[in-house]
Amino acid sequence: MASNEFDLIARYFARQPVQRRDVTLAIGDDCALLEVPAGSHLAVSTDSLVCGNHFLPEMDPALLAKKALAANLSDLAAMGATPAWVSLALTLPEADEAWLARFCEGFFEMADYYQVQLIGGDTTKGPLSLTLTxxxxxxxxxxxxxxxxxxxxxxxxxxxLGDSAAGLSVLLDQAEQNDPVLAEYLLNRHYQPQPRVLAGQALRGIASSALDISDGLIADLGHILTRSQVGAVIDVDNLPLSPELVAFCGGDREAAIRMALTSGEEYELCFTVPAHNRGTLDVALSHTGVKATCIGQIRPGSSAVLERNGQQLDWQLRGYDHFSG
Amino acid sequence: MASNEFDLIARYFARQPVQRRDVTLAIGDDCALLEVPAGSHLAVSTDSLVCGNHFLPEMDPALLAKKALAANLSDLAAMGATPAWVSLALTLPEADEAWLARFCEGFFEMADYYQVQLIGGDTTKGPLSLTLTxxxxxxxxxxxxxxxxxxxxxxxxxxxLGDSAAGLSVLLDQAEQNDPVLAEYLLNRHYQPQPRVLAGQALRGIASSALDISDGLIADLGHILTRSQVGAVIDVDNLPLSPELVAFCGGDREAAIRMALTSGEEYELCFTVPAHNRGTLDVALSHTGVKATCIGQIRPGSSAVLERNGQQLDWQLRGYDHFSG
Structure with missing residues (x-):
């Protein structure tokens, strides 16, 4: 087993498949040197995943790598940005080559798919965690x-919406699940979110605001409302639910809707569209193969109101908060 | 005490002093939106500091923040880059407001000094560590x-060179130190390295190669030699030693030289200059107030040879390696 940090980095991270022309200098110097196209903003996002909090220690490293990258790419998607580069800070309890090899397999598979080049990072010893920029x-x-x-x-x-939370319940055995096909579907939805990279780019010039759902629809929509200084009404019966989620809830649509409103780590986009852009939206999204569902409308106010058949609901819901007891 | 992640972030990190004109959108959206000047490369570097490995849990959070930022800025300096932005991923065992307030005090003091704007990051719960990009x-x-x-x-x-290792020895009580002024000097050198940001920029067009000393001179010079496919000779008697380091070593210059060759976290620059640029170098550095010392010469070969009075030394030395036993 290699015991030298530099050997490890060189061996596993320097062998990446993607070589972009806008990367003048990648891994191996004090900094990467990069080229941003004229007329474009640089969009930057950082996410950390900590073992025991965001994932379980036994999680397949390939899935972990893909999920971490997907969560980050989802932030670019929510901005309408085209992905280009990623930096990876990896903290490992030990120099476990089998773990690293499997991690890189997943990481580079997804990086290759989205043509994202690893441009640098850091490898340190300590409790398992990773931070991607x-x-x-x-x-x-x-x-x-x-x-x-x-x-x-x-x-x-x-x-x-809602599949990720159901998948987490299956994973944590909080829910007995006798249907292995259903369980696999939900686990897969939890472990392998698809960042809406193409959809995000398609929304440029069409959506008036957007974000990705990482803490639950209600919590995340709240960010749009706060920053846009508006309120919203959501018709809960319009929420898009998978048949699998409804089956997981034993046919209880009400329970499924609640999961859809609060499930974090969905990495779907939530966005707003002015009425005059609704036709353009359908055309633009049809090219990406991504379905979008209208779930409500922005209104004057400061919070989201849940409705059914025009009647307000008084459900108590909350989003995910890392520091809550 | 605040228990909500978003409150914490908003309260402590949104109040930064630096507001750069090239930051179109900073903290609070899915991504930061930034502007890179025409004709410039973007230089990017990532460093992680893990509690128990890179610093002790009781370290003053203000010093920790400054040291983390200094270590990262040092990578930009080693590239000759002008600092602009930083992303901070902070993992905390608990939402400790006193700790966060003190951390931000140190972080923003240094960010302000170098006109670096915090553009985003992540705050997560887990074993204390931080990753800066x-x-x-x-x-x-x-x-x-x-x-x-x-x-x-x-x-x-x-x-x-060497003061940082001596300061670490004082810190870890590996060395008895009866002189409190000396101890304070060395601790300060360990805790508060000065990134050579202006010196790095002054070396543009003068130095043929450069890096910063984070793993020890010999280990780091080795990176230049490997990537440049050359060897080097170092005259150990030319190494710049502080009087304090020599005093720490009880007047044993030999011991001080060994510390200077291997001390990590120095964050001084090591660089090479073609003979015809040596005059320009002195002029350029004089404007920055940074002293540079010639310690040897690049030669054909593949490794660094230590010499004294033209005689080769066979000292056994090694750099710092996080994963070594």
Whole structure:
């Protein structure tokens, strides 16, 4: 087993498949040297995953790598940015080559798919955790921010919501699950979120605001409302639910809807669209193969109101908070 | 005590003093949106500090923040880059407001000094550690890399070497130290390294290669030699030693020299200069107030040879390696 930090880094991280032309100097010097295209903003996002908090120690390192990268790429997607580069800070309890090899397998498979080049990072000894910083480009004036929603805009989400929380329940054995096919579907949805990279770029010039759902729809939509200084109404019966989620809830649609409202780590996009852009939206998204569902509307106010058939609901819900007891 | 992650982030990290004009959107959205000047490369570096490995749990959070930022800025300095932005991923065992307040005090003091804006990051719960990604600019063709050294180039280091290791010995009580003024000097040198940001920029167009000393002179010079495919000779009697280091070693210059060769976390620059640039070097550095000392010369070969009065020494030395037993 290699015991030298530099050997480890050189062996596993210098062999990446992606070589971008905008990377003048990658791993191996004090800094990477990079080229940002003229007329574009650089978009940057950082996410940490800590063992025992964000994932279990026995998680397959390949899935962990993919999920970490997906979570970061999802932030670029939510900005409408095109991914370009990633830095990886990896803290490991020991220089476990089998673990590293499997981690790199997953990491580079996803990096290759999205044409993202690893440009640097750090490998340190300590409790297992990883921090990724992804960077991408978005043409000037076309970034999807959280502060652009206006009263009257329609609220959409991509894909289905709630599967990730159901997958986590299966994983933690909180829910008995006798259907192995259903369990596998939900676990897969929890472990392998698909960042909506193409959909995010398709929303440039169409959506008035956007973010990705990492802490639960209600908590995340709250960020748009706060920063845009608006309120919202959500029709809970319009939330997109997978048949698998409803089956997982034993056919209890109400329970499934609650999961859809609060499930974190979905990495679907939540975005707002002015009425006059709704036609363009359908065309733009049809090219990406991503389904979007209208779940409500922005209104004057400061919070999200849940409704059913025009009647307000008084459900108590909360998002995910790392520091809550 | 605040228990909400978003409150914490908002309260402590959104109140930073630096507001750069090249930051279109900073903390609070999915990504930061940034502007890289035309004609410049973006330089990016990532460093992690893990409690128990890189620092002790009782370390003053303000000093920790400064040291982390200094270590990262040192990588930009070694590239000849001008610092611009930093992302901070902070993992904390608990939402300790006193700790966070003190951390931010140190962090923003140094960020302000170097005009570096915090553009984002992540706050997670777990074993104490932090990962910083700094970014800066360097004009096209002027970056100081590790692969440009040629046989005949002279080898320089900034400042004095060895103090950081001596300070660590004082800290760990490995060395009895009866002189409190000396102990304080060395501790300060260990805790508060000065990144050579201005010196690095002054070396553009003058140095043929450069890096910063984080793992010890011999280990780090080895990176230049490997990537430049050259060897080197170091005259050990030319190594710049502080009087305090020599005093710490009880007047034993030999012991001080060995510390200077292997001491990590010095964050001084080691660089090579072609003979015809030596005059320009003195002028350029005089404007920065940083002293540089010529310690040897690049030669054909593949490793560094230690000499004294032209005679080769057979000292056994090694650099710092996180994963060694």
């Amino acid at each position: 992804v960077q991408g480009f978005v043409p000037h004036g076309q970034a999807l921010t959280r502060h652009g929603a206006s009263s009257g805009d329609w609220i959409y989400v991509t894909g289905c | 700094v970014q800066g600019f360097v004009p096209h063709g002027q970056a100081l890399t590790r692969h440009g050294a040629s046989s005949g180039d002279w080898i320089y280091v900034t400042g004095c």
